[in-house]
Amino acid sequence: MELWFTEYQTKNLGLTARVKETLFMGKSEFQDIAVVDTYEFGRMLVLDGVLQTSIFDEYIYHEMIAHVPLGVHPNPQNVLVIGGGDGGSVREIVKHTAVQQVEMVEIDGLVVEVSKKYLPEISVALIQEHPKLQLKIGDGIGHMAGAANKYDVIIVDCSDPIGPGEGLFTPAFYQDVYKALRTDGLFVQQTESPFYHQPLLKRLRQDIATLFPITRTYLAQIPLYPSGTHCFTIGSKKYDPLTVDKSHVSQMETRYYNRDLQLSCFALPNFIQELFK
Amino acid sequence: MELWFTEYQTKNLGLTARVKETLFMGKSEFQDIAVVDTYEFGRMLVLDGVLQTSIFDEYIYHEMIAHVPLGVHPNPQNVLVIGGGDGGSVREIVKHTAVQQVEMVEIDGLVVEVSKKYLPEISVALIQEHPKLQLKIGDGIGHMAGAANKYDVIIVDCSDPIGPGEGLFTPAFYQDVYKALRTDGLFVQQTESPFYHQPLLKRLRQDIATLFPITRTYLAQIPLYPSGTHCFTIGSKKYDPLTVDKSHVSQMETRYYNRDLQLSCFALPNFIQELFK
Numbered sequence: 001m002e003l004w005f006t007e008y009q010t011k012n013l014g015l016t017a018r019v020k021e022t023l024f025m026g027k028s029e030f031q032d033i034a035v036v037d038t039y040e041f042g043r044m045l046v047l048d049g050v051l052q053t054s055i056f057d058e059y060i061y062h063e064m065i066a067h068v069p070l071g072v073h074p075n076p077q078n079v080l081v082i083g084g085g086d087g088g089s090v091r092e093i094v095k096h097t098a099v100q101q102v103e104m105v106e107i108d109g110l111v112v113e114v115s116k117k118y119l120p121e122i123s124v125a126l127i128q129e130h131p132k133l134q135l136k137i138g139d140g141i142g143h144m145a146g147a148a149n150k151y152d153v154i155i156v157d158c159s160d161p162i163g164p165g166e167g168l169f170t171p172a173f174y175q176d177v178y179k180a181l182r183t184d185g186l187f188v189q190q191t192e193s194p195f196y197h198q199p200l201l202k203r204l205r206q207d208i209a210t211l212f213p214i215t216r217t218y219l220a221q222i223p224l225y226p227s228g229t230h231c232f233t234i235g236s237k238k239y240d241p242l243t244v245d246k247s248h249v250s251q252m253e254t255r256y257y258n259r260d261l262q263l264s265c266f267a268l269p270n271f272i273q274e275l276f277k
Numbered sequence: 278m279e280l281w282f283t284e285y286q287t288k289n290l291g292l293t294a295r296v297k298e299t300l301f302m303g304k305s306e307f308q309d310i311a312v313v314d315t316y317e318f319g320r321m322l323v324l325d326g327v328l329q330t331s332i333f334d335e336y337i338y339h340e341m342i343a344h345v346p347l348g349v350h351p352n353p354q355n356v357l358v359i360g361g362g363d364g365g366s367v368r369e370i371v372k373h374t375a376v377q378q379v380e381m382v383e384i385d386g387l388v389v390e391v392s393k394k395y396l397p398e399i400s401v402a403l404i405q406e407h408p409k410l411q412l413k414i415g416d417g418i419g420h421m422a423g424a425a426n427k428y429d430v431i432i433v434d435c436s437d438p439i440g441p442g443e444g445l446f447t448p449a450f451y452q453d454v455y456k457a458l459r460t461d462g463l464f465v466q467q468t469e470s471p472f473y474h475q476p477l478l479k480r481l482r483q484d485i486a487t488l489f490p491i492t493r494t495y496l497a498q499i500p501l502y503p504s505g506t507h508c509f510t511i512g513s514k515k516y517d518p519l520t521v522d523k524s525h526v527s528q529m530e531t532r533y534y535n536r537d538l539q540l541s542c543f544a545l546p547n548f549i550q551e552l553f554k
Contacts, residue, residue: 006293012316014281018289039289057472060546195334195500221498221506221546223472228505229498260544267541269337269498269533 005036005044007051009226010196015051017041023118028110030164035118041224043119045086047111048163053086054224058122061190061230062088063257064220064265069153069188069234070096071249071262072241076152077101080180082140082168084157085111087123093155094125094132095252102133103151107164109137141167147180154180154187161192161200169200171207174235178211186236191217194272195227202275208235216241217272218265220256231272241266282313282321284328286503287473292328294318300395305387307441312395318501320396322363324388325440330363331501335399338467338507339365340534341497341542346430346465346511347373348526348539349518353429354378357457359417359445361434362388364400370432371402371409372529379410380428384441386414418444424457431457431464438469438477446477448484451512455488463513468494471549472504479552485512493518494549495542497533508549518543 003019017038024035034046042055053061066089070076077100081089085106093102106112112135115123125133136143140158154177161169168189177187191197191204194217201217209215212235222230234241246259280296294315301312311323319332330338343366347353354377358366362383370379383389389412392400402410413420417435431454438446445466454464468474468481471494478494486492489512499507511518523536 004291010317012295013318014293016283016291016293040287041290219498221496221504223504223506227498227500229500255548256546258547258550261546264541264544267537269538270535271532273535 005038005046007049013226015226017044024114026110026114028108030108033108033110033114035114044224045115045119047159050160051224052159053088053119053122055119055121057222057224058086058088059254060220060222060256062092062122063254064218065089065155065157065188065190065232066092067252067254067257068218068232068241068262068265069155069186070099072186072234072236072239072244073153073184074239074248078151079103080147080151080154081105082144082154082156082158083107083165084155086115086119087112087126089155089157090125090130090133091122094130096250098250099132103136104133105136105138105140105143107137107139112137141173141176144173144176144180149179149182151181152185154185156187156189158190169204171210174207174211177235178237181237184238186234186239188232188234191231191233193225193227194219194229194231194275197226198275201231201233204233205276208233212236214238214240216266217268217276219268220265282315282323284326290503292503294321301391303387303391305385307385310385310387310391312391321501322388322392322396324436327437328501329436330365330396330399332396332398334499334501335363335365336531337497337499337533339369339399340531341495342366342432342434342465342467342509343369344529344531344534345495345509345518345539345542346432346463347376349511349513349516349521350430350461350463351516351525355428356380357424357428357431358382359421359431359433359435360384360442361432363392363396364389364403366432366434367402367407367410368399371407373527375527376409380413381410382413382415382417382420384414384416389414418450418453421450421453421457424453426456426459428458429462431462433464433466435467446481448487451484451488454512455514458514461515463511463516465509465511468508468510470502470504471496471506471508471552474503475552478508478510481510482553485510489513491515491517493543494545494553496545497542
């Protein structure tokens with residue numbers, strides 16, 4: 001028997017992957033959680049039927065959501081991650097010598113437990129309880145509302161804007177992010193596919209640009225995600241990602257990210273530039 | 278009834294798209310040819326079951342295979358296209374004022390006829406018999422073997438290295454390409470996905486680098502193609518794509534390509550750089 005998992009990325013388009021084995025299926029207070037092992041992507045984390053990450057290409061998402069914003073800030077000592085339950089973002093963030101503390105606030109404790117058990121390559125910093133890490137299971141929105149002038153970089157590593165992640169894509173949340181950042185702070189959020197989620201991306205860009213003097217979107221190539229191209233949007237109070245001196249950017253052990261990409265990932269095709277006009 | 282077309286991109290992975298209508302199904306001397314209209318990608322050209330191009334994202338492939346190499350050469354007067362039966366590459370090439378003549382050699386006349394009938398947005402330069410264009414239905418390998426010191430830029434716009442395109446991915450063909458180019462000429466070839474076709478890409482890079490002093494690979498984001506990221510490799514006798522002065526690059530009406538991408542598309546993630554070592 002051949003088993004195939006199909007994710008319908010839009011109503012009329014799907015990615016279908018041949019399954020080796022279902023390793024975990026469960027339900028938390030917030031969502032359905034599954035870990036499925038596939039021939040092409042290896043083990044994949046699936047939340048409410050939506051592909052979140054895979055062993056095959058997880059490094060791209062996690063390196064790019066972490067190293068690009070951290071490369072923009074000259075001295076990112078205090079970092080906050082909202083979401084990021086699989087631990088991949090934290091694994092990358094702690095590579096930066098400037099970083100002294102990473103707080104991570106994940107709403108769903110079962111995502112953390114399942115990731116530690118079935119995706120140890122990704123969750124390694126959670127498993128080892130990395131000394132820079134403070135992990136809190138709780139509501140990211142509430143946490144953000146209670147913080148002021150505290151973080152250099154905030155990384156919103158959330159799932160899609162349906163389900164538990166919904167409140168992380170609102171102007172009210174961005175106001176709390178702004179307040180929680182220091183006067184030269186910046187934040188990044190995953191902002192979906194520039195091909196299939198254009199109305200969402202356009203709205204988020206506008207909402208962020210209403211608050212932050214500098215708003216920039218960058219791209220990464222991630223085969224697992226709809227269209228294979230994913231985008232991230234930065235709101236920054238002071239530092240412009242386009243004027244980073246790449247010779248000052250830290251070099252770390254990475255599989256995707258490098259100093260050239262720190263700048264080139266912000267070069268946008270015309271159709272995306274048009275969207276932002 | 279819902280009709281879905283699934284392309285198996287690897288043995289264990291597929292892209293599945295909901296079909297509106299099958300517009301054409303036929304068989305030439307060389308291959309099966311189909312045009313299928315889909316909800317997500319619009320009309321798609323399918324050769325031997327493999328997706329070739331779609332109305333939704335064809336501009337990305339055609340702009341990037343044409344404008345990047347033409348942007349590297351300071352005065353590309355004579356251009357040769359091998360393949361490119363849908364006409365999309367020629368549509369882009371003739372936008373360059375420096376270009377005086379484009380020869381196009383396509384092996385399969387039925388691909389040209391079907392594209393003119395069902396994909397007029399793509400094949401417009403073929404339909405209008407553009408004055409710069411000389412179209413020849415015939416074998417690209419034979420044509421190349423008979424040419425010497427003739428072209429400034431050669432664009433190998435071929436299908437996968439199985440079926441009629443197979444002979445276009447060989448050292449013998451690259452030797453003929455080298456001979457057909459002027460002393461400062463360069464060529465480009467589509468070289469598949471850097472995620473799913475790594476052994477092929479590595480071999481082609483090596484074969485091209487054996488002959489040409491400068492070999493460079495660049496990327497474009499194309500949702501229709503396996504992994505969503507496609508790569509192209511340039512072999513150049515004199516001009517290095519990495520040292521192009523982007524202020525000298527022509528500006529044309531484009532939907533994807535622009536001057537920033539002329540350079541940034543050559544910034545490669547570490548895993549691709551590692552592949553080339």
